[in-house]
Amino acid sequence: MWSIGELAEQAGVTVKTVRFYSDRGLLPEAARSAGGHRRYGPEALDRLRLIRSLRTLELPVSEVGRVLDREDALEDVIAAQLRELGSRRAALHWREAALRLLRDCTPEERPDRLRLIGAVSAPPNTAALARFWRRVLPVGLPARLVSVIIEAAVPQPPADPTPGQVLVFARLHALASDARIVIDLCQPAFRLSDGGCRPAVLYDGLGEACALVSADLRAQRPPHEGEALDCFVSAHARSRGMRDTPAFRQQLSGLLTRMANPPIDRYWQLAAELSGPRSGPPEPTLGAADDWLRAALDTQIGRPGL
Known part of the structure; x- marks a missing residue:
């Protein structure tokens, strides 16, 4: 003893x-x-x-x-510590990139960048972006579809960001957190699913059309007729209980043009910048797919450039 x-x-x-x-x-x-x-x-x-x-x-x-009380607890404890260390490392990378961004900007740019960066946690999370989509997507859309759309629409912040990526994410976060934009997007004028439309049918079909067009986007092929466009138009027609006819395509093109919304376009632009590689073309987003399909429709009915 x-x-x-x-x-x-x-x-x-x-x-x-x-x-x-x-x-x-x-x-x-x-x-x-x-x-x-x-x-x-x-x-x-x-x-x-x-x-x-x-x-x-x-x-x-x-x-x-x-660990001392339970022999099998060590593995769980190790996994939890690794997650915590990963979070700390991501926070340090983010803070370093944010500081470099502030160091290298002009005195005139600094107040706005400080405001943007100050609204984002380190490491950042995507809760505000997911909340944005939950609020602007149609009420009554099946939870399955909501989850699929949010997963595709919300880009993940890079683990080791550049200063430029910090700025892009901060701007994206600010856009998604702007209550005025959310209120505007919830108005009937900007909802694809209003006017007797069945949202689940529409968004199911739009998801299929976006998947079909991804190869064209990666290959940077210009908008053209084909299976992806037919699927896109069919989704709109079926959701409204209508047939896909030349007259419907003409009507749909005009409707989509009237519903164009600059904040959403800006969201997809920022999302592409954030999720894209540091060199080369960015990964296709749902927004890029929608733009391509709309342009293909306009081209087909003889309204190029719209």
Whole structure:
């Protein structure tokens, strides 16, 4: 049996350290001396060494206790710590890029950039962007479709952003957080699903059309007739209980032109800048697919450039 001082000497730690872990129940005593002093057995040394190893990894004392109490807890604790470290690393990358952005801008640009960056957490999250789409998508759209659309429409912030990407995300966050824009987009004039339209049928079909056109977008082919355009028009026609005819295509082109909305166009532009590679063309977005399909429709009915 060892005294607290002898155990501390064996483990190469201070008496204060042994007492600290003992008081928190991490290092049980084997007995007490006649004078009431703590006594520890050899197993305490092994446990103390394990505690020191876990603490070297900067595990919180509470997590150390979990590992000591349950043999299967170590894997969960390690996974949680790795997630936390990843979040810290992402926050540092984001802060560094934000500071470089502020350092390299002009004095006139700095107040606006400070305002934009100050509204975004580090590391940033996409809650405001997802909330934006939940508010502007049609009421009653199936949850399945809402999830699919949000997943495709909300770009993830880069783990190691450039200063330019920090600025793009901050602008995207500001746009999605602007209540006036959301209110405008909720008006009937800007809703594709108003006027007796069945939203689920429409958005299901639009998703299929966007998938069909992705190869053309990646290959940077100009808008043209074909399966993707037919699917796009068919989605609008079926959602309204109408047939796909030349007259309907003419009517649809005019309707979509009247419903053009600069804030949404700006959203897709920023999303493309954020999610695209640092060199080369950006990855296609839903907005790019919609623009391509609208242009293909206009070209087909003899209204190029609209």
